[in-house]
Amino acid sequence: EVxxxxxxxxxxxxxxxxxxxxxxxxxxxxxxxxxxxxxxxxKGLFWVARISHDGSSITYADSVRGRFTISRDNAKNTxxxxxxxxxxxxxxxxxxxxxxxCSGNSCQLYGMDxxxxxxxxxxx
Amino acid sequence: EIxxxxxxxxxxxxxxxxxxLSCRASQxxxxxxxxxxxxxxxAPRLLIYRASTRATGVPARFSGSGSGTEFTLTINSLQxxxxxxxxxxxxxxxxxxxxxxxxxxxx
Numbered sequence: 001e002v003x004x005x006x007x008x009x010x011x012x013x014x015x016x017x018x019x020x021x022x023x024x025x026x027x028x029x030x031x032x033x034x035x036x037x038x039x040x041x042x043k044g045l046f047w048v049a050r051i052s053h054d055g056s057s058i059t060y061a062d063s064v065r066g067r068f069t070i071s072r073d074n075a076k077n078t079x080x081x082x083x084x085x086x087x088x089x090x091x092x093x094x095x096x097x098x099x100x101x102c103s104g105n106s107c108q109l110y111g112m113d114x115x116x117x118x119x120x121x122x123x124x
Numbered sequence: 125e126i127x128x129x130x131x132x133x134x135x136x137x138x139x140x141x142x143x144x145l146s147c148r149a150s151q152x153x154x155x156x157x158x159x160x161x162x163x164x165x166x167a168p169r170l171l172i173y174r175a176s177t178r179a180t181g182v183p184a185r186f187s188g189s190g191s192g193t194e195f196t197l198t199i200n201s202l203q204x205x206x207x208x209x210x211x212x213x214x215x216x217x218x219x220x221x222x223x224x225x226x227x228x229x230x231x
Contacts, residue, residue: 035220045160045168045211047220061219062125095167099215109215111158111173113180118167 002026002114004096009119016086020119022079022096027114030054030074031103035112036081038092038121046092049081053102064090086123093118126151126214130223136231137202145197145226147212152192156216159188159197162225163208171210172197199228 008020022034036048049060049070058070069082079096097112127150137143147157155175160168170179172188175195185200199206207230212223 044224045213045222047213047222050220059218109156109173111170111179111215112160112168112213113170113173115167115169 004098004114004116006094006096006116006119009094009121011122011124012086014087014123016123017082017084018086018121020081020083020094020096020121022081022116024077024079024098027098028103029072029077031101032098033100033102033107034070034072034079035097035099036070036079036094037097037112037115038090038094039118040092048094051079053100053107083121086121088123091121091123093120125219126153126217126221128212128214128221128223130210130212130226132226133224134227134229136229138231139204140201141231143199143202143206143228145199145210145228147190147195147197147223149193149195149214151217153214153216155191156214157188157190157195158213158215159186160211160213161206161208162211168211202228 003025006022035050038046051058051070067085071080095118097115099112100107129148131146157175159172162168176188187198189196209225209227211225
């Protein structure tokens, strides 16, 4: 079964840090771009960060750049999000998801087709 | 940043009827547009990618169309399980951006 499982959320004071993890199973993790997307309950979806399949390319939303660091360990099929200098507005449910499939000669976009169940971060 | 605007915010539809949801991008996103369905307490589910390609396992009553800046998600013959919130999302530019969502509710 293709699955993503996020862990690491919790309650943290403003200015504090948390490290989220996302464990992948059931697919070739090192073939996919991975993303973090967050959502305030009852609100919309906000894209946070992305890392390419081999970790060579990383992109952040402006509001988290310089505070958050996305990384991956392909040997352990795990994605991470190190969150520093947390603010109240970072409070949300954080999902990991995948999109670009780079298993072929080129990367193909199939949409964010697998999502975890999310992990909740509360900054208060 | 590309702003994605969905309309309407809420759509009231009777079971068995058709629902038409719109998504407008503030800049050209070509066909790099996806649609997601989200039910309460669940993660988003991919319905459509590349504007018109149904994801694996998505029923044929869901269809997507459009390119450039104007996109449509059509749900034919709405079933009870289709009442949910729908989001569009562009993958043409960074940052990736989502629409604010359209809630499809029972009329």
